Amino acid sequence: MIESAAQLRAFYAQPAERALAKQLNHLDAHCQRFIALSPLCVVATAGQAAEMLDASPRGGPPGFVKCQGAQHLLLPDAGGNNRLDSLSNLLTDARIALLFLLPGVDETLRVNGTAKLRDEARFIDVFDGERQRPKLVIEVEVREAYLHCAKALMRSRLWQTDAQIARNTLPTLNQMIHDQMGLSAAPEPQADMVARYQQQILQEQGQ
Numbered sequence: 001m002i003e004s005a006a007q008l009r010a011f012y013a014q015p016a017e018r019a020l021a022k023q024l025n026h027l028d029a030h031c032q033r034f035i036a037l038s039p040l041c042v043v044a045t046a047g048q049a050a051e052m053l054d055a056s057p058r059g060g061p062p063g064f065v066k067c068q069g070a071q072h073l074l075l076p077d078a079g080g081n082n083r084l085d086s087l088s089n090l091l092t093d094a095r096i097a098l099l100f101l102l103p104g105v106d107e108t109l110r111v112n113g114t115a116k117l118r119d120e121a122r123f124i125d126v127f128d129g130e131r132q133r134p135k136l137v138i139e140v141e142v143r144e145a146y147l148h149c150a151k152a153l154m155r156s157r158l159w160q161t162d163a164q165i166a167r168n169t170l171p172t173l174n175q176m177i178h179d180q181m182g183l184s185a186a187p188e189p190q191a192d193m194v195a196r197y198q199q200q201i202l203q204e205q206g207q
Contacts, residue, residue, distance in 0.1 A: 022146050022147065023144055023145070023146040024144070024145045024146060025142070025143060025144065025145075026070040026071055026142060026145065027067055027069075027070045027071070027073075027111070027142055027145050028070070028145075030147070031109060031111070031145050031147070032067045032070075034100060034102065034109045034147070035063070035065055035067055035073070035100055035109065036062065036063045036067070037062050037063065037102055038062060038063070038065065038100040038101060038102055038109070039059055039060060039061060039062045039064065039102075039103070040057060040058070040059045040100070040101045040103075041057075041058050041059075041065060041075075041098045041099060041100045041101070042055055042056070042057050042058075042098070042099040042101075043055070043056050043057075043058055043075070043086055043096065043097075043098055043138075044056075044096065044097040044098075044099075045085075045086045045089035045090055045093070045095070045096055045097075045115075046089060046092075046093045046095060047085070047088060047089030047090075047092045047093055048089075048092060052089075054085045054086055054089055056085065056086050058075065058078065060076070060078065061130070064076065064130075065098075065100075066126055066127075070142070071141060071142050072139060072140065072141060072142065073098070073111065073113075073139070073140040073142065074118075074123060074126055074127075074137050074138070074139055074140075075098075075137065075138040075140065076127050076134035076136075076137050076138075077134045077135055077136045077137065077138065078132075078134065078204065079132070079200060079204060087117060087136065087138075090115050090116075090117060090138070091117070094114040094115055094116070095112075095113075095114055095115075096112070096113055096114065096115040096138070096140055097110070097111070097112045098110070098111040098112075098140070099111075099148075103159065104159050105159075106150030106151075106153040106154050106158075106159070107147055107148060107149065107150050107153075108147075108148040108152075108153070109145070109146075109147055109148065110144075110145070110146055110147075110148050111140070111142055111144070111145045112142075112143055112144040112145075113140045113141045113142045113143045113144070114140070114141050114143065115138050115139060115140050115141070116138075116139045116141075117136050117137075117138060117139075118136065118137045118138070118139045119135070119136055119137075123137040123139060124137060132203065132204035167190070172187060172188075172189065172190040172193065173190075173193065174187035174188045174189075174190075174193060175187045
């Protein structure tokens with residue numbers, strides 16, 4: 001078992017200078033362009049004195065996360081299951097990590113920083129006319145930003161059409177949750193769930 005940094009390092013070569021030097025303390029023009037094109041990011045937070053960690057996907061039209069200069073990002077909250085895991089975590093521990101993805105692009109962008117939950121009009125108004133007015137906006141102060149190499153997504157072949165899995169390979173989400181909870185009632189069919197989600201998204205977009 002590995003129990004020290006020295007033991008761990010013994011298994012690996014030292015990182016190349018490029019791998020260290022590429023880390024920025026701000027969002028340069030390339031990072032800002034990447035975020036402006038991204039329709040999906042994964043948000044990682046820590047809560048309860050770091051006893052638990054959460055990673056949550058957040059999606060929207062390309063550029064749904066807004067760059068406010070080189071040091072700040074605005075991430076609108078969207079309707080979900082109302083567990084509020086990520087938001088509650090940020091009240092306990094302000095640290096946040098974001099992983100931005102672009103469809104068809106194997107490189108990703110990693111952004112680390114600290115966050116505040118904002119409900120003031122000047123933050124909410126940034127998203128007027130684009131989607132349902134968010135209740136809250138996560139304001140991120142950027143501490144680290146760097147582009148991540150393509151190897152993980154290349155290995156996974158995530159964007160390759162012939163690597164896609166047919167949805168019926170798995171039970172429906174509702175069937176899996178019913179099984180986990182031991183419910184006997186018939187679960188909502190997949191097609192009905194998708195239609196319901198699509199209607200909710202259209203309502204968010206004001207359509």
